[in-house]
Amino acid sequence: MHCLSCGAQLHQSGYIQKCEYCGGVTQLNLRTNVSALSFTEKLKIKSNSEKFCDDLSSVVSLAVLYLEDDLTELALNVISRGLGIYPTDAELHLLQAVALLSKDHIKKIKMSDIELVVRHLVFCIKIDMLKFASECNFILNKIQDGYFRRNSIKPTPGFLDLQAEVSAFSTDEVLVSRFKALQ
Numbered sequence: 001m002h003c004l005s006c007g008a009q010l011h012q013s014g015y016i017q018k019c020e021y022c023g024g025v026t027q028l029n030l031r032t033n034v035s036a037l038s039f040t041e042k043l044k045i046k047s048n049s050e051k052f053c054d055d056l057s058s059v060v061s062l063a064v065l066y067l068e069d070d071l072t073e074l075a076l077n078v079i080s081r082g083l084g085i086y087p088t089d090a091e092l093h094l095l096q097a098v099a100l101l102s103k104d105h106i107k108k109i110k111m112s113d114i115e116l117v118v119r120h121l122v123f124c125i126k127i128d129m130l131k132f133a134s135e136c137n138f139i140l141n142k143i144q145d146g147y148f149r150r151n152s153i154k155p156t157p158g159f160l161d162l163q164a165e166v167s168a169f170s171t172d173e174v175l176v177s178r179f180k181a182l183q
């Protein structure tokens, strides 16, 4: 993988916050506070993500930047492409759920998209329950209040099953909440 601030090849594996060469942020994820980055830092991360576009860290970082800037269609494209390369990455499934919900106000989203969101969250939980259960629980609560309750629609069995599975996980300090669709 590469540092997305300077493009250097990194030798550590897994998630690293700070680059050993430039001291910059190596990659973004749903828990990164992107608003704390400067415009120049974001620009560098964007251009390096495009350069190393097949790296998983690039796909996730680019999707987070697009979601942050409300460029939902671009986010959906980059995540779909990423899922084609990394179909079993839990974070990409979570990001796709957030991106689908960002298409419109939750209340107005099509039922077929809500079902798709739930399917992505089910995948996410199957792959990495411990890492993302809080995020999934938070998103499901948003759908429950913003979609099913407001539209007086009965939640689907798949939705209720998943909600029961993750309901014990705390939703405090879930940074995914900063995305407009989920506020």
Ligand SMILES: [Zn+2]
Binding pocket: 003, 004, 005, 006, 007, 008, 019, 020, 021, 022, 023, 024
């Ligand atoms: Zn660097």
